[in-house]
Amino acid sequence: MMTGWEDVRAEVLRRIRARDWAPGAVIPGEETLAVEFGVARATVNRALRDLAEAGLLERRRKAGTRVALLPVRRATLDIPVIRQEVEARGESYGHRVLARRMEAVPLAVAVRMGVAAGTALLFLETLHLAGGRPFAHEVRWLNPVVVPGGVIPDFDRVSANEWLVQNIAYTTGDIAFSAEAASGEEAAALGLCAGDPVFVTERMTWAAEAPITFVRLLHGPGYRLRTML
Amino acid sequence: MMTGWEDVRAEVLRRIRARDWAPGAVIPGEETLAVEFGVARATVNRALRDLAEAGLLERRRKAGTRVALLPVRRATLDIPVIRQEVEARGESYGHRVLARRMEAVPLAVAVRMGVAAGTALLFLETLHLAGGRPFAHEVRWLNPVVVPGGVIPDFDRVSANEWLVQNIAYTTGDIAFSAEAASGEEAAALGLCAGDPVFVTERMTWAAEAPITFVRLLHGPGYRLRTML
DNA sequence: TCCGTCATTATGTATAGACATAATACCGTC
DNA sequence: GACGGTATTATGTCTATACATAATGACGGA
Structure with missing residues (x-):
């Protein structure tokens, strides 16, 4: 019927x-x-x-x-907060802030973010842990201007990832995924060897035309991003 | 208003x-x-x-x-036919069929496809070219049972990718992305060195409960999968 | 033949009213 | 207080009607 x-x-x-x-x-x-x-x-x-x-x-x-003559398949990806992603695997989540300082952005990042080269933004380096083992390595530039009240936490208790979702949420942005070889530092942080392939997620986030944050997230081998068609 | x-x-x-x-x-x-x-x-x-x-x-x-308390961001990925993807970059598309034979599927693939281990399926190996240079390396197992009329072309003129979209289209499936190190053979096909990081797309396609095809697609460094939030 | 104008037409959207459904919240019983 | 049935309620959906909008195609003038 x-x-x-x-x-x-x-x-x-x-x-x-x-x-x-x-x-x-x-x-x-x-x-x-x-x-x-x-x-x-x-x-x-x-x-x-x-x-x-x-x-x-x-x-x-x-x-x-x-x-449609050539149907372009459209898949929807869910981009969860990393803590949820880890907990969904049944592992305990943790994170360690490796660096947190104001720093002049490198040119490549300045271009991506649409700010003047050399602008000082908050630089954050974080290691996300799943079951105590390295899960993802995060490098982030955060525009302190847009924070309500101007107070930025130290991100020891709540990761920048989660804090942003809860406080500057409902933004727009774009994501790109790629495969790269881990640099020496990156490999060390993730417990890999330099040159090992890493899954790279780069995300730029905007709120009302103002750049909020640019993140570069590295996942070691074994990480799979999945979706249904 | x-x-x-x-x-x-x-x-x-x-x-x-x-x-x-x-x-x-x-x-x-x-x-x-x-x-x-x-x-x-x-x-x-x-x-x-x-x-x-x-x-x-x-x-x-x-x-x-x-x-939503923790809004899970949802991004929609367009999965175009490779030819369109290449042409959208302003480069000319081409492809070469490297192998085409009936072959018993390896266990890992059999599991993914839900067929008995050792089942003979059509094995295809293809190199996709952009501007005459290697763009992606494709390894595919295709279930010949589901082809209407049972006639499978040789894929010299139309790639399996495009032929399937046009002939067994409107299917369901799932996709996974990951980063891996290229094997010697894969690296050779793509013009890379063994161990170089490659962006791997694995796609399983079903039509009405019957497995159609499993593809493993490798893109060399520089490839980025992009989407908007 | 070329080109601009306009009627036509299929989709896009809004509306009021109605019923369906799921899930909560309440209430009575034990 | 714990439990289970039931009334209530917000969303989910369908209907019929109406008007809006975009794009086509036909028509007519230059």
């Missing part, structure tokens, strides 16, 4: 997979489908919109809805 | 960021907000649902809507 927008979505998806509707072809309009399925147009709209958001349909006003 | 669900979403987001509504706190109900904003409840619902999908609100029937 076709009672709900998820049923409509399932049936539309079935027809796409079964090639009843060929890739690139225009599918019937919402009104037509609504009549066929015996539901309101709004219900069909909800179903088709959902499939369009997933990248399987392409919709344009007046032009209609067509099956 | 509060005329559309995006305006409602913007205002709610503003209040969350401004801490008018504290993290963890219950916000007013849909009906209340609808009256306050002068819109229908369905409009408020659309806005709040959108923010909940983004991970900023948590909604439960009867319990109401509350501001």
Whole structure:
């Protein structure tokens, strides 16, 4: 029975997979489908919109809805706070602040953050532990200007990661992942050998056009970032 | 003026960021907000649902809507066909099939694919080129059973990646990313030295409970997987 | 033939009203 | 006080209708 927008979505998806509707072809309009399925147009709209958001349909006003020719698969990644990530593995979380000082940002970071080269920002180096063993190495530049009240904690009790999520949360930003060879210092911190491959996450965070923080997070071998399609 | 669900979403987001509504706190109900904003409840619902999908609100029937305590940031990754990815960089795409044969799957792959150990699947090894230079090295096991008509092309003209998207598309699956050291063979294919860090993408694809394909994709240094928050 | 204008059309969104559902909170019983 | 059933309630969804918007395609003038 076709009672709900998820049923409509399932049936539309079935027809796409079964090639009843060929890739690139225009599918019937919402009104037509609504009549066929015996539901309101709004219900069909909800179903088709959902499939369009997933990248399987392409919709344009007046032009209609067509099956995506080369569907770009869209995966959603959850970016948890590191403590949660560790605890989700059933291990105990801990962290050690290795460095915390005001420092002139290197050029590469200044460019990424959109601040003048040589600007002094708070530099933080932290080691995240899972079950007492190194889990991730974090290097962070934090813009002290944007902190409400101007009071920045020492991050001994709450990691910068978690403190930021709770205090400057609801921001925008971008993330990039890559593989690199660990430098001598990085390797030492993570208990690896220099040159070992590390999984690098670089994240830039903004709040209302103001740069908040730039983080570079290193995970040793064995780390996997997972998601469902 | 509060005329559309995006305006409602913007205002709610503003209040969350401004801490008018504290993290963890219950916000007013849909009906209340609808009256306050002068819109229908369905409009408020659309806005709040959108923010909940983004991970900023948590909604439960009867319990109401509350501001997420530790908002898990949700990033959406687009997984394009490799040819598109290369062409988007302004480089010309090409690929070479290095191996194509029926082969018993290794245990690790059999487990991941959910087939009996030793099952013979189609083994493919491909090198993807960008501007004539190695871009990615692909190792793939493909289940020939699921191919419509049973006819599998030689993938000389169209890469398996693209052929699958067009022919067995609209599937489910999962992806994992990691950093590894290149083996001698892998390094040779990509023009690297053994032990160099490579960015590894492993993807398992299913269609209606049947395993379709397992791919292991290696990108050399310099590759970055990017997304917006 | 080319080009700008305008009617057409499919999707996008808003609305009021209704019922469904899940989960809490309350209340009575033991 | 502990327990279990039930009323209450906020969200989830559907419907019918209406208008908004964008983009196409047809038409007509230069």
